[in-house]
Amino acid sequence: MRTVLLSLAAFLAVVTISPAQIAYESLGWIYLHAEGGNPKKLVQGVYPAFSPDGQAIAYNTQDEDGARHIAIYDLASGKSPVPNIPGDNSYGPSWSPDGKKLAFHIFNNDRWDIGIIGADGSGFFRLPVGKEVWSPSWAPDGQSLYAHDMDTIYQISLAGKALKTWPVSLFGPGASMSSGSSLAVSPDGKSLLVEVDGDEDVKIKDWDGPPSALWTMDLQTGARQRIGSRSLLAWSGCWESANSIICNGATEKKPQPAIYRITLPDGAFSLVLPIGGQPSVVPAR
Numbered sequence: 001m002r003t004v005l006l007s008l009a010a011f012l013a014v015v016t017i018s019p020a021q022i023a024y025e026s027l028g029w030i031y032l033h034a035e036g037g038n039p040k041k042l043v044q045g046v047y048p049a050f051s052p053d054g055q056a057i058a059y060n061t062q063d064e065d066g067a068r069h070i071a072i073y074d075l076a077s078g079k080s081p082v083p084n085i086p087g088d089n090s091y092g093p094s095w096s097p098d099g100k101k102l103a104f105h106i107f108n109n110d111r112w113d114i115g116i117i118g119a120d121g122s123g124f125f126r127l128p129v130g131k132e133v134w135s136p137s138w139a140p141d142g143q144s145l146y147a148h149d150m151d152t153i154y155q156i157s158l159a160g161k162a163l164k165t166w167p168v169s170l171f172g173p174g175a176s177m178s179s180g181s182s183l184a185v186s187p188d189g190k191s192l193l194v195e196v197d198g199d200e201d202v203k204i205k206d207w208d209g210p211p212s213a214l215w216t217m218d219l220q221t222g223a224r225q226r227i228g229s230r231s232l233l234a235w236s237g238c239w240e241s242a243n244s245i246i247c248n249g250a251t252e253k254k255p256q257p258a259i260y261r262i263t264l265p266d267g268a269f270s271l272v273l274p275i276g277g278q279p280s281v282v283p284a285r
Contacts, residue, residue, distance in 0.1 A: 020240050023048040023057050024259060024276035030059050030073065033273060043073050043080055047092050047278055051099045051119075054282035058093035058102055058119075070104055072119060083121035090115060092135070096142045103127075103136040103145055112179075114147065116158065128160035134179045140189035150177045153194065153217075164219075171215055171224060174199030184238050187283040192217045193237045193245065194224075204233060205255045214247060214262070228262045232269050237262075239283045246272065246279045 022033045025046045031039045045059040057073045061080075067088035071080045089107035096102070099119065106115035106126065114127040114136050133147035133154060144157045148168070155164040168177050176197045184193040194217055197210040212235040217224045227245065228234050237247035240261065249260040249269065259273040 020246070020281045021050075021054065022246060022259065022272070022276075022279050022281050023050050024273070024279045025059075026276045030057060031276065032057075032075075033276075039273070039276075042078075043071075045071065045073075048280050049093045049095055050280045050282045051095050052097055052282065053099055056099075056119075057280070058095060060091045060093070070102065070117075081121075083117050083119070083124075085115065085117055085124060094136050094138060094145075095119075096138045097140055098142055101142070103138065105134070105136075114145070127156065127158065129156060130160065132179075134177075135181060135183045137183040137185050137192070139185065146183050146185060146192055148177055148181065148183065150179065150181070153183070153192070155219075166217065166222060168196070170217075170222065171196045172198070176210065182236050182238075186216075186239050187242055190219060192219055193239060195235050195237060200230070202233070203252050204250050205252075207233070207250065207255065214245065216264075227264060228267045228269055232260065232262075234260070234262065234269075236278050238279060238281055240281050241283060246281050248277055248279065 024031055030042045030045045030048045032042055033039045045061050047060040049058045055075055061069050061071050068091050069082055070090050070093050071082045073080045090104050092105045094103045102117055104115050105112050112132045117124040133149050136145045136147045138145055144155050146155055151168055153166040154162050157163055168175055181195040194215045196213055196215055198213055200211050202211045212233050213226055214234045214237045215224050215226050232249045232251055234247045234249045237245050240246045243264040245262040247260055248257050250257050259276045259279050260269050261272050262269045
């Protein structure tokens with residue numbers, strides 16, 4: 001958990017302008033930031049995820065009793081239909097590449113499963129994995145998912161079979177992941193963006209926990225590369241393009257969590273928004 005107080009006033013002080021549309025959460029609301037304009041407040045919720053065509057945002061609602069459901073905000077109409085998902089504890093939606101399905105976490109029989117449902121509310125089922133796995137991210141063909149159990153990263157078929165595995169220890173001594181560690185498949189489907197916690201010293205004020213960093217992993221060879229500067233703690237990454245990452249980050253000079261852009265392969269980073277969490281963009285293809 002990152003125990004840092006966020007300033008609402010700082011929200012309006014946009015420092016740089018992103019060429020992409022970015023959906024993100026702040027203080028219990030979903031916002032949309034587009035080039036040349038101020039952030040737009042859309043709807044109450046968290047965990048925004050842009051659809052592949054950029055026309056909708058899946059997100060989480062939470063009522064006063066703590067129940068969590070998946071909803072889909074249509075940008076054209078401003079309406080937010082809620083798919084008929086059983087239970088009252090689902091979160092963290094992830095779109096399939098064709099925009100027809102969502103994967104998400106769903107609490108079932110005292111454990112977390114991965115649920116799959118059509119964006120139109122049809123065809124719900126639970127992925128028969130047999131263990132708790134986290135942060136589902138779809139493979140380009142829409143027939144499998146990448147997820148992790150904090151010790152191992154998996155490629156899992158929709159029938160629940162592990163197709164490939166990569167131990168988290170590949171990322172170096174002391175590397176670890178938590179249930180919140182993110183995964184994101186690159187636009188070309190060849191690399192996986194992986195959020196990894198390390199064991200380095202942290203000099204950032206009020207940072208609680210191990211330092212976070214983003215890595216790329218080649219899905220064919222397993223080759224790994226840490227991206228960005230070690231002066232930037234980075235998490236919740238998503239692909240803006242093949243050579244650009246949007247993520248949350250914090251630095252010693254700016255300890256408040258903010259939204260940054262990291263360019264590849266040089267790893268240079270720049271501030272996009274001075275406040276916000278869980279960014280999502282429509283990647284260029």
